[in-house]
Amino acid sequence: MTWGHAMTKANHSVREIGQRTDDSRLPTGITGFDTLTRGGLPAGRTTLVVGGAGCGKTLFALQTLVEGARRWSEPGIFVAFEQRPQDIVADAASFGWDLPRLQRSKLFFLDAQLATTTVQAGAFDLAGLLAGLAHKAREMGARRIVFDGIDMLLTQLEDPAAERRELYRLHQWLQDSGLTGILTAKSEDSDPTLLHRYGFLQFLADCVVLLDHRLAGTVATRHLRIVKYRGGNASCNDVPLVLSARGVAVVSYDRETLDYEASSQRLTTGVAQLDTMLSGGFFRGSCVLVSGAPGTAKSTLAGAFAEAACRRGEPTLYVSFDQGSAEITRNLASVGIRLSAYLRSGRLRMHSVHARSRACEAHLSELRALAEEHGTRCLVIDPLSALNAAGEGDPRGRFERLILWAKERGITLLGTTLLSDDGREESTPIDVSTIADTWLHLTYSIQGGERSRSLSIVKARGIGHSNQVRELSLSRDGPTLTEVYVAGGAVLMGTMRWEREQQESASRARERRQAEDHQRHAEASVAELRSRIDVLKVELDTKVEELKRIRHQQSSDSDTRAATSSGLRRLRRADPVPSHPTAARPRPGKRP
Amino acid sequence: MSGSQAPRDAAATLSLRLYVAGNAPNSAAALANLAKLFPGSEANGPAVAIEVVDLLHEPSRGLVDGVVVSPTLVRLAPAPVRRIVGDLSDHQAVLLALGVPP
Numbered sequence: 001m002t003w004g005h006a007m008t009k010a011n012h013s014v015r016e017i018g019q020r021t022d023d024s025r026l027p028t029g030i031t032g033f034d035t036l037t038r039g040g041l042p043a044g045r046t047t048l049v050v051g052g053a054g055c056g057k058t059l060f061a062l063q064t065l066v067e068g069a070r071r072w073s074e075p076g077i078f079v080a081f082e083q084r085p086q087d088i089v090a091d092a093a094s095f096g097w098d099l100p101r102l103q104r105s106k107l108f109f110l111d112a113q114l115a116t117t118t119v120q121a122g123a124f125d126l127a128g129l130l131a132g133l134a135h136k137a138r139e140m141g142a143r144r145i146v147f148d149g150i151d152m153l154l155t156q157l158e159d160p161a162a163e164r165r166e167l168y169r170l171h172q173w174l175q176d177s178g179l180t181g182i183l184t185a186k187s188e189d190s191d192p193t194l195l196h197r198y199g200f201l202q203f204l205a206d207c208v209v210l211l212d213h214r215l216a217g218t219v220a221t222r223h224l225r226i227v228k229y230r231g232g233n234a235s236c237n238d239v240p241l242v243l244s245a246r247g248v249a250v251v252s253y254d255r256e257t258l259d260y261e262a263s264s265q266r267l268t269t270g271v272a273q274l275d276t277m278l279s280g281g282f283f284r285g286s287c288v289l290v291s292g293a294p295g296t297a298k299s300t301l302a303g304a305f306a307e308a309a310c311r312r313g314e315p316t317l318y319v320s321f322d323q324g325s326a327e328i329t330r331n332l333a334s335v336g337i338r339l340s341a342y343l344r345s346g347r348l349r350m351h352s353v354h355a356r357s358r359a360c361e362a363h364l365s366e367l368r369a370l371a372e373e374h375g376t377r378c379l380v381i382d383p384l385s386a387l388n389a390a391g392e393g394d395p396r397g398r399f400e401r402l403i404l405w406a407k408e409r410g411i412t413l414l415g416t417t418l419l420s421d422d423g424r425e426e427s428t429p430i431d432v433s434t435i436a437d438t439w440l441h442l443t444y445s446i447q448g449g450e451r452s453r454s455l456s457i458v459k460a461r462g463i464g465h466s467n468q469v470r471e472l473s474l475s476r477d478g479p480t481l482t483e484v485y486v487a488g489g490a491v492l493m494g495t496m497r498w499e500r501e502q503q504e505s506a507s508r509a510r511e512r513r514q515a516e517d518h519q520r521h522a523e524a525s526v527a528e529l530r531s532r533i534d535v536l537k538v539e540l541d542t543k544v545e546e547l548k549r550i551r552h553q554q555s556s557d558s559d560t561r562a563a564t565s566s567g568l569r570r571l572r573r574a575d576p577v578p579s580h581p582t583a584a585r586p587r588p589g590k591r592p
Numbered sequence: 593m594s595g596s597q598a599p600r601d602a603a604a605t606l607s608l609r610l611y612v613a614g615n616a617p618n619s620a621a622a623l624a625n626l627a628k629l630f631p632g633s634e635a636n637g638p639a640v641a642i643e644v645v646d647l648l649h650e651p652s653r654g655l656v657d658g659v660v661v662s663p664t665l666v667r668l669a670p671a672p673v674r675r676i677v678g679d680l681s682d683h684q685a686v687l688l689a690l691g692v693p694p
Binding site: 110111112113114115119120124125127129134135136153 | 611612613614616618619621622625647648651652653654655658659660661662663664665674675676677678679680681682683685686688689
């Protein structure tokens with residue numbers, strides 16, 4: 001029983017950051033990192049965080065201390081070899097951690113820089129410092145300790161043998177103290193002559209986290225990778241590290257199972273006819289993709305969806321890349337989609353950013369944080385494809401993670417994507433189409449000197465949907481979809497459709513009139529024939545009567561003649577004649 | 593620098609503090625080197641007051657006084673305060689830093 005209970009709890013801790021159950025792991029509280037490492041850093045062991053300048057090493061280490069103090073009331077010590085503690089505290093002020101308050105009881109910063117005026121006269125070591133730290137750790141009840149910029153100290157030792165000795169001393173001290181230690185150091189590529197140092201550091205550490213900072217085009221992106229993890233099955237994938245308003249976050253969704261709930265509730269699309277086409281609307285928590293060329297009213301459909309969500313009272317987040325919120329609200333108002341009231345009440349939030357201002361993962365992390373803070377139920381990203389432009393790497397994985405994140409929270413996500421208006425129609429460059437649940441595609445058709453918008457449902461998982469192409473028209477009353485006109489295998493829209501409809505209706509009227517004429521003619525001839533039949537019937541009856549009369553007369557005449565003749569024979573004693581005078585009967589066809 | 597301009601007799605009040613970590617090799621060497629540099633005979637040189645702080649016995653002293661490595665020698669007087677780290681095996685450097693003529 002206890003075993004089963006422990007198992008459930010352990011599983012839970014992997015999923016829920018903020019819960020502590022596994023003693024061999026020390027959660028960092030850094031979003032995504034504890035999931036990636038199945039629980040956090042190895043507890044009571046040493047972790048090395050390596051990376052070039054500006055990768056976020058100090059921040060990663062500091063955040064682990066801060067989260068430990070804030071969430072689990074675990075005091076921590078920060079030994080700063082490279083920067084003044086007051087600078088570190090000032091740099092972290094924007095993250096809202098309230099370090100001055102934590103410093104009073106839970107966090108201790110030690111300025112361990114060797115002043116530049118310090119004269120070096122011979123070999124030295126860390127024995128005194130470690131004795132002091134051990135004392136301090138006991139006094140505070142510290143559980144976590146950071147040695148930030150250990151490479152600075154090692155460089156001052158000016159001797160590889162001394163470096164190894166002091167690192168070994170530090171490692172030994174950490175093991176004896178029972179503290180979970182984080183050492184940060186600049187990576188070897190900053191100085192290839194220091195390879196020996198890092199080899200030894202990596203050997204000593206139980207966990208090695210590599211941070212790096214690279215350029216994708218002109219956009220800087222940070223990445224994190226677990227190079228080594230003793231006694232753990234941490235994921236070794238290269239994952240994006242994001243610097244957000246709340247500190248660093250690891251973008252990790254290494255979930256092997258997809259066990260989110262699937263709602264069967266339908267949400268209106270904001271366009272009545274589209275709801276009909278989708279037999280009720282989108283599923284709650286599904287991912288909808290609206291693709292199309294520029295100007296095909298993708299944003300209008302997105303706006304209609306957002307407005308409908310707000311009308312239902314659901315917190316809605318409209319993320320727009322490269323277009324200002326004011327501009328969007330104004331444009332949407334012109335087609336009858338009014339968002340400003342919801343925007344004022346806060347039910348609708350609009351977040352407009354320039355796509356290239358930051359790395360794609362930074363954008364995604366920011367909007368996830370925004371959505372979680374806002375309690376967003378419906379999320380619009382317009383256009384989703386802008387995220388593809390701002391960054392590198394694995395766009396498909398990125399969108400998969402976004403969709404998974406939304407699904408886990410039951411957030412209905414509608415993204416638009418721009419399609420290059422060449423022959424590659426209905427294939428989205430960002431590949432979201434395959435992961436999206438519902439895909440609406442908007443196109444232009446040019447006929448008779450006009451552009452008309454048309455909408456078709458490319459796919460809608462789990463929804464019986466119309467296979468028809470509809471014409472999308474925009475008016476002051478909002479977007480509407482009308483059935484398109486199919487003539488001779490061609491879809492007609494706009495004026496051509498109207499003209500064609502007029503022609504068709506004229507010809508139908510003509511045909512109707514002709515048919516009516518025909519009917520009248522036919523009815524007249526039927527009536528005439530009937531009357532003729534009546535006349536003929538009378539005539540026939542007359543003739544039949546006449547025939548009867550004639551036959552009757554004929555037979556009575558012959559009887560009289562036969563009686564006369566038999567009387568004569570009797571008188572003459574002649575032979576009797578046969579009783580049926582066949583010769584006297586008239587033959588058929590020989591009637592008069 | 594005001595320190596180097598200080599008169600020679602001010603050196604008579606040379607006040608030093610040596611932070612050591614027990615009998616750790618570097619700390620023991622520093623103590624030995626300091627004894628060599630200042631043999632204690634007032635006739636041979638200026639009067640020196642030396643205080644030794646063992647960080648293993650007074651662990652909080654190091655953190656409070658901003659001593660990162662051991663051994664560390666601090667010149668408390670005359671002003672300004674100077675710090676010398678290491679086992680003091682480089683006598684020239686030590687004397688130069690303390691402002692004492694060799």
